[in-house]
Amino acid sequence: xxxxxxxxxxxxxxxxxxxxxxxxxxxxxxxxxxxxxxxxxxxxxxxxxxxxxxxxxxxxxxxxxxxxxxxxxxxxxxxxxxxxxxxxxxxxxxxxxxx
Numbered sequence: 001x002x003x004x005x006x007x008x009x010x011x012x013x014x015x016x017x018x019x020x021x022x023x024x025x026x027x028x029x030x031x032x033x034x035x036x037x038x039x040x041x042x043x044x045x046x047x048x049x050x051x052x053x054x055x056x057x058x059x060x061x062x063x064x065x066x067x068x069x070x071x072x073x074x075x076x077x078x079x080x081x082x083x084x085x086x087x088x089x090x091x092x093x094x095x096x097x098x099x
Contacts (some may be wrong), residue, residue: 001088011038018042018052023094026074028058036072043073053094057082 005025008014011033018024024042028035039054046052053076056069061079069077075097076090 015041022098023053039073
């Protein structure tokens with residue numbers, strides 16, 4: 001798709017490194033600090049002049065799960081299994097938001 005990605009081992013690492021990225025694919029079930037808490041921490045620390053798009057990735061596929069992700073501060077939601085087509089569409093949308 002033309003994007004590059006880095007992987008962190010847990011939510012605390014995601015919080016430490018978030019400022020290097022414009023788009024974050026956030027696994028909701030990470031160790032140390034889950035994706036919900038990591039998102040809240042990122043939102044509390046992000047600069048006001050930089051929009052960081054956070055996309056939830058979770059195996060939970062109910063509407064209430066999507067609502068929980070959005071309430072935590074995530075911008076969009078992908079349920080697993082993730083198709084390349086859906087991921088591509090979400091990433092295209094995300095890049096349009098930051099341009």
